[in-house]
Amino acid sequence: MAEPEPAGTSHRQVSGADLAAFEELYRLQATQRAMRRLHPDPVPREHLERLVAAATRAPSGENAQPWAFVVVTDAETRASLGRLYRQLTRPALWIVARVARSESARRIQRSASHLGEHMGEAPAIVVVCMRQAYPRWLRATRVGQWGSIFPAAQNLLLAARALGLGSTLTTMHLMRHRRLKRILRIPRRYQVVAVIPVGFPKGRFGEGERRPVEEVLHWERW
Numbered sequence: 001m002a003e004p005e006p007a008g009t010s011h012r013q014v015s016g017a018d019l020a021a022f023e024e025l026y027r028l029q030a031t032q033r034a035m036r037r038l039h040p041d042p043v044p045r046e047h048l049e050r051l052v053a054a055a056t057r058a059p060s061g062e063n064a065q066p067w068a069f070v071v072v073t074d075a076e077t078r079a080s081l082g083r084l085y086r087q088l089t090r091p092a093l094w095i096v097a098r099v100a101r102s103e104s105a106r107r108i109q110r111s112a113s114h115l116g117e118h119m120g121e122a123p124a125i126v127v128v129c130m131r132q133a134y135p136r137w138l139r140a141t142r143v144g145q146w147g148s149i150f151p152a153a154q155n156l157l158l159a160a161r162a163l164g165l166g167s168t169l170t171t172m173h174l175m176r177h178r179r180l181k182r183i184l185r186i187p188r189r190y191q192v193v194a195v196i197p198v199g200f201p202k203g204r205f206g207e208g209e210r211r212p213v214e215e216v217l218h219w220e221r222w
């Protein structure tokens, strides 16, 4: 006869260790924010490899794993990316500044402006690329396509947080996508979906402003 399982190890019960793991994960998730002010000190290569390893553990539709990552640490290439990003953010954020209504929107605008001017000084820039796994014209597959890359990007941001590294997901580059691809020699069949500066943060990790759970959680029916 099978031995009964000791209390707390049942598969139908969340163990104390699991709960503690959740609490720690939640703390990291809650304080994983857009950190746009970064120290220029280099990030050790093994940490950058850890970030990409974490990213590649993400789920993807049909396990297509359509990702590739270009990690840029070379000063000259970072400067080229920095120049490109500055050209884009100046006019875009000028417009945003004119329409930002709330104090929170103005704060994001100021912080994004700072990154706009200093992207090239981030010690590492991770460029997240995506291979088109489904036909572009098939509307039903679009969610599957984009949904197969952002979990990887989020894993990377969260891994950075766990290592005490600051990062921010940015998409502004999409306005100069071809130029960006040329600088980094990204093959035709890949597109860039996110540019993520990574470095040790100048500020502290606080909690981001998020809508309360009660506002968005519905039980059984909306």
Ligand SMILES: Cc1cc2nc3c(=O)[nH]c(=O)nc-3n(C[C@H](O)[C@H](O)[C@H](O)COP(=O)(O)O)c2cc1C
Residues within 6 Å of the ligand: 032, 033, 034, 035, 036, 108, 111, 112, 115, 168, 169, 170, 171, 172, 173, 207, 208, 209
């Ligand atoms: C799809 C997406 C695109 C984003 N693009 C940019 C961007 O181009 N530039 C930037 O500075 N931040 C960008 N962000 C960061 C958001 O502004 C940030 O996550 C949001 O304001 C919450 O900030 P917090 O985590 O500090 O509370 C982007 C975030 C996401 C998810």
